[in-house]
Amino acid sequence: MVGAALAAALGNTAYRVVVLEQQLPEPFTAEQPHDLRVSAISVASQQLLAEVGAWSAILAMRACPYRRMRVWEEDWQSGTLFDSHDIQRDYLGHIIENRIVQLGLWQALEQYDNVEVICPASINQIDYDGSASTLTLDDGRSFHTSLLVGADGARSRVRDTAGIGVTAWEYPMHVLVANVGTVYSQQDITWQRFRQTGPEAFLPLSGPHASLVWYNTPQKVQELMAMDIDSLKAAFEQHFPAELGQIAAIEGRTWFPLKRQHAQSYVKPGIVLIGDAAHSIHPLAGQGVNLGFMDVMALRDVLREATPQSLREGAPLQDYEKRRRQPNLLMMSTMDLFARAFSSSLPPLKLLRILGLGLADKTGPIKNKVMKYAMGLSSTL
Numbered sequence: 001m002v003g004a005a006l007a008a009a010l011g012n013t014a015y016r017v018v019v020l021e022q023q024l025p026e027p028f029t030a031e032q033p034h035d036l037r038v039s040a041i042s043v044a045s046q047q048l049l050a051e052v053g054a055w056s057a058i059l060a061m062r063a064c065p066y067r068r069m070r071v072w073e074e075d076w077q078s079g080t081l082f083d084s085h086d087i088q089r090d091y092l093g094h095i096i097e098n099r100i101v102q103l104g105l106w107q108a109l110e111q112y113d114n115v116e117v118i119c120p121a122s123i124n125q126i127d128y129d130g131s132a133s134t135l136t137l138d139d140g141r142s143f144h145t146s147l148l149v150g151a152d153g154a155r156s157r158v159r160d161t162a163g164i165g166v167t168a169w170e171y172p173m174h175v176l177v178a179n180v181g182t183v184y185s186q187q188d189i190t191w192q193r194f195r196q197t198g199p200e201a202f203l204p205l206s207g208p209h210a211s212l213v214w215y216n217t218p219q220k221v222q223e224l225m226a227m228d229i230d231s232l233k234a235a236f237e238q239h240f241p242a243e244l245g246q247i248a249a250i251e252g253r254t255w256f257p258l259k260r261q262h263a264q265s266y267v268k269p270g271i272v273l274i275g276d277a278a279h280s281i282h283p284l285a286g287q288g289v290n291l292g293f294m295d296v297m298a299l300r301d302v303l304r305e306a307t308p309q310s311l312r313e314g315a316p317l318q319d320y321e322k323r324r325r326q327p328n329l330l331m332m333s334t335m336d337l338f339a340r341a342f343s344s345s346l347p348p349l350k351l352l353r354i355l356g357l358g359l360a361d362k363t364g365p366i367k368n369k370v371m372k373y374a375m376g377l378s379s380t381l
């Protein structure tokens, strides 16, 4: 998603862009069940996708807007309700399958003569000489570039090739994601209940469908993965909040370990990292790819201003890192604080989070600021 967005953002510029993607995304058909990999796409990300010509293609496939977001704690029911109408917006964001975002971007790329997509591309070797790179594919083709963008996800080979290390740790928690058919029709709310065992979340999908997200210990998540469909359905109905209503069908499930990871540098001469290759964060507030799209906007801006000489000297890439490292770090640390505060039983933390949520609910300006931050419309909390 992030690499394709950068390629599209560099469409109709003097750059010649080649996208090397290893895995061909399955074409969309309306009958397909929803994918398990979905993302909450913020308003700021939507604006980028619209600018590069992908948004209308995405909407023509499928996306689910949500207007409200409710957050509460198991023993403190009132929690906080965020409503886009409070800040004169029609919605807070959209829940969209990752593949649909990618397909929408790929459709947009077709209009740019300076962008070529090679897929499936199997990279045999990357040779980096300290300022430029040569990539050789298994089919023998090779590409020499003075700017290699690593948008190849959390296990980035580009990052390894550049010798850029990471600061990383694993959360003592895994997450189960299940797509379900709901008895309720399509909803305009996403909610998250915080429990000491971990959050439980509901993301609406288009039609009477939803993505349910269940954070818990690695052992519990494996137990849920091993259950037969009827037992899993019963477990959701028993443990998830009543807001879920009845589940008509379990349509699929998967699980993920949770890792926080931050590249020690985003740039080397002739190499730059964006998206999960640079940072991966706890997904509880659904901000990972949105941060990646913000990287795209920053890199697009510096590359549009750059000259061949300034690029050789490195200033534009340094500028990109300066713009993005702090905001990415702020979001990562905020997610950590949330994850820790809500899984602690220490009274002071409990009091703090209750006060925090209560304050946010009663105080319009604070709530509106949080909403704008989550929507990508404000860079500070």
Ligand SMILES: Cc1cc2nc3c(=O)[nH]c(=O)nc-3n(C[C@H](O)[C@H](O)[C@H](O)COP(=O)(O)OP(=O)(O)OC[C@H]3O[C@@H](n4cnc5c(N)ncnc54)[C@H](O)[C@@H]3O)c2cc1C
Binding pocket: 001, 002, 003, 020, 021, 022, 023, 038, 039, 040, 041, 098, 121, 122, 123, 151, 152, 153, 154, 157, 175, 177, 256, 274, 275, 276, 277, 283, 285, 286, 287, 288, 289, 290, 291, 292
């Ligand atoms: C459970 C869960 C829920 C999430 N929910 C949200 C959410 O609601 N909102 C949100 O913003 N984020 C969310 N995220 C995070 C989001 O999924 C990631 O931030 C996002 O996928 C990162 O996008 P990316 O393009 O940087 O990397 P990736 O999605 O990892 O894509 C990397 C791409 O590079 C390709 N690639 C890798 N290696 C090679 C190679 N050697 N050669 C060629 N191609 C290669 C891969 O095939 C892939 O297409 C969630 C994550 C998880 C785990």
